[in-house]
Amino acid sequence: MPAKKAKTFKQKFDVKPLSANKMFYRAKQLTKEYRLFREFMYEEVSDRKKWPFKETDHLDFDVKVGLSSKLADVDNCIKPLLDTFQLLFEFNDKYVYKVTIEKEIVKKGSEYIDVKVKEYK
Numbered sequence: 001m002p003a004k005k006a007k008t009f010k011q012k013f014d015v016k017p018l019s020a021n022k023m024f025y026r027a028k029q030l031t032k033e034y035r036l037f038r039e040f041m042y043e044e045v046s047d048r049k050k051w052p053f054k055e056t057d058h059l060d061f062d063v064k065v066g067l068s069s070k071l072a073d074v075d076n077c078i079k080p081l082l083d084t085f086q087l088l089f090e091f092n093d094k095y096v097y098k099v100t101i102e103k104e105i106v107k108k109g110s111e112y113i114d115v116k117v118k119e120y121k
Contacts, residue, residue: 007052009117013044016111017065019072020079034080041084051089058120059091060098065113066106074103081113 018037025031053059065077078101082093097120106112 007057007119009051009053010115011045012112012114013041014112015040015044017067017072017077017113018080019076021076023080023083037080038084038087042088045088048089053089053091053117053119055091056095057091058095058097060100060118060120061096062100062116062118063113064102064104066104066111068106068108068111070105072103074101077101077113081115085115085117 015037018034022031023034061082063078063081065074067074067077078099082096082099085091086093
């Protein structure tokens with residue numbers, strides 16, 4: 001019997017990673033920046049059917065972000081990304097069991113988010 005192919009989702013987004021500090025205005029309303037970020041991500045994922053996971057699969061996110069500021073905190077990029085993916089692919093982020101993140105310094109205007117998701121084992 002052939003080995004079962006591992007479920008994965010991989011996509012690179014040419015967008016400046018959004019900081020969690022810029023998600024909400026007065027702790028309640030979504031900021032314009034966050035709304036635009038979510039809209040961009042929604043448009044970039046052309047086929048949501050490529051998401052191979054069930055709603056309750058345990059997930060492992062491997063994320064690389066290209067940031068133009070050496071002062072940017074890499075951990076601030078995770079919350080908006082996970083919340084956006086949760087909306088796009090209709091899963092609960094309580095099923096994210098592992099997140100690995102790497103930061104690369106890039107020229108201004110060349111920022112990106114590269115995401116690979118696999119099943120957590």
